[in-house]
Amino acid sequence: MKRKIYLTILLSVALGYNSAAQIVAPNATLKLVADGFGFTEGPAADPNGNVFFTDQPNNRIWRYGTNGNLAIFMEPAGRANGLYVDPQGYLIACADERYELWRIGMNREVEKLAVNYRDSLFNGPNDVWVSPQGGIYFTDPYYQRDYWTRAVPDLAAEGLYRYRDGQVTRLDDQFKRPNGIVGTPDGKFLYVADIGDNKIYRYTLRKDGTIRDRHLFANQGSDGMTIDEKGNIYLTGKGIDVYNPSGEKIQHIDVPVNWTANVCFSGTNHDVLFITASDKVFTLQMAVKGAR
Template identity: 45%
Template sequence: MKIPLLLIFVFLTISCNQQSKKTISDDAEIKKVSDGFSFTEGPTSDKVGNLYFTDQPNNRIYKYDIAGNLSIFSDRSGRSNGLYIDDKQNLWACADGKNQLWKYSLDGEKEIVLNPSGEVNFNGPNDVWVHQNGNLYFTDPIYQRPYWVNEHDTVGPQSIFLLKNGNPILLDSTLMQANGVVGNSKENLLFVADIGANKTYRYKINIEGELESKTLFIEKGSDGMTLDANGNLYLTGEGIDIYDRDGHFLQHIDIPEKWTANVCFGGENFEYLFITASKSLYRVKTNVNSVR
């Protein structure tokens, strides 16, 4: 039986379109950059493309530069988890062991911005993103770490907060356990993963920096997250799942570790996706790059 040429053409067109939407080619190499860590987290890149990430149990922030050199940026990081470098090249660190947010210059000078006295009972700031206008958003779930010096015995809203003019503002009290957060400054969008409810939400950021127009983006939670320049969202956990700007599934990327904690774009041309996964750091070349 002969298959009509029109059907062959339609099949090939659909197949090509599906391939063209993939942000990571099927034959792209998942390269292990470094290993031997206890638990990697919080990747972020500076304006050059140098990568910074944490090894939380070992209380360290590492730098992996565009030349391929690995060095220790800080060995007293407050057990930092999520990191983010803002447009002014400040490195923000969720020092959850201290219940604080720290701001580093890239030459290593540190300022405690959130809860400098240590008296406020946060659960443990986990992930952070900074709008180009300077407004900072952070999540505050509770994960009692075995290496914390003191127990965080007061559990408040495990939600998303806005840090504005030094004051934390609770934005959505309905979230069960917020974790990953990432945004798009130009479109004034914020994505928050409620890992406790296994959902990820999209919000519109209003002129005051607060959140409105909450919509369910996808019935799936995430640890860390990132966005690319096409509006695709990358969720982590058991590997990486990528969704387009409308929430349609694009592809899954297997990572050879038990848990994939977080992702970000970096490298000289921001064409590599860096992946913090359990005891290792990976990277893979993509067909896109990042968005701020």
Template identity: 35%
Template sequence: MRQQNLYDIRDERFSDLLILNAFLEELCSDCLWAEGPVWCEDWGHLIWSDIPNNRMMRWSPLNGVSVFRQPSDFTNGSTRDQQGRLVSCQHGKRRVVRTEVDGTLTVLADSYRGGKLNSPNDVVVHEDGSIWFTDPTYGIISDYEGYRSEPDQSCRGVYRIDAGSGEVTLAVDDFVQPNGLAFSPDHNKLYVADSGFSHDPSAPHHIRVFDVAADGRLSGGDVFADIDTGVPDGFRVDCDGRIWCSAGDGVHCFEPDGTLLGKILIPQTVANVVFGERLRNRLFITASRSVYALHVNTRGCR
């Protein structure tokens, strides 16, 4: 796809973030629902989830596409912790797990106050080492991306796992369907998507922003930006604090004040994005059946 069909520029500042002779490359096209991309610079490859196929995939410039893990317990979002270990959300067993250096899995969270989690969806790590994840019900509303089940929890929350004690605490409980989440570059703000509109036309399709205190408590929670096409799913923040968010028609880029700068138009519904490669200036995009890549003129946060 050439650049003249690729961009919807709403603010001229967006032009400065684009490489006008860059091409959108399709790296893989045989997924059922591609999600949860994470770039692993030291390993030299991209990992993502193909949730309905119950597998995690990888791509490298040298070796192309291969299976990383199957079965994956319907893994959705993943990230890496400060030691480089993979932290993943599993719909199948309704838990957050860490992959150790030897390949074994450590369960970080699978319940709250005696009840199973709904279906952990996306996960990020704060600079203090705490792990934050969202827990909507997408993985238990059918047998397509997990196992159909009634929820044990009374809300669909955002949770924090303490870096020292491992204690799981509920940080926010007023979302319809919390989804993607990311910290600002200074880790003083937490952005969280609410994608409830996916199954209820009266529900939200926006990103909220919270202030993060030193003790991990959140305050605020105002709407940062609405997504005008589809719903916000996964997103990432670049080094200048801009939000690059998935949407029904592509990737929407927002200034830190919430101004929509423009869109990268993708031919499939976008689920998530991640910045990758050595300079973190290549945007990897998981979108329905495919994974795309596009060079941009900014760098993602580490």
């Protein structure tokens, strides 16, 4: 793999719509961490700011440390896609190879949390978020993979699910193709992207972990999402678009690739945006921190 650690990309960051919304650090530029991957996805930071991300075509999970070290964390990795570090320090993984939801320890031991819904195999868990109350929320779209032997899904619906205490609950199936997901750190709201319909929905989370008040947040789809300390939502696809909590677009960040898959906040101060973008990964110094 060709690696270019901290190579500064001489591209200006497009700071778009509201100059008063200073979310990117002044004079910050994208830095290329490494390239030569198959397709990068699923960045998730641990409490110390180290990042785990996936290279699904090559069946690997990588770890990028706050010290700049980049190394393979796990291979094979269940064709993992979306990742999230839960409050206990486990890596929750959407293991797409056999349509499962995994919990991975730092010793790389795997526990299969969910393998089906009502005796039907999942379409392929894609992205995941863990609430402070411990509920694991994940999207389950159907993307036909070349490493599958099946050619049609078991489930007719492409839905939003919650896993808790060994039980899987379908929360919503009114999507064309759900994808990115993120919640607020207080556990009050959940955002889900319907990338197939170019929509972002916001739900209120009840105390029991179920959802209510499905609300159209933005007329834009997203592959992956993250949230900052001000409640701004970061959407990915053709670069990164940032929306404030009222659903107004306040900024666009150009990324020099055909597709930007996902983002998370990283670094010792949780103020570095880590970006998975096609065969590359980038960082960008921010003026805000990730929500915690």
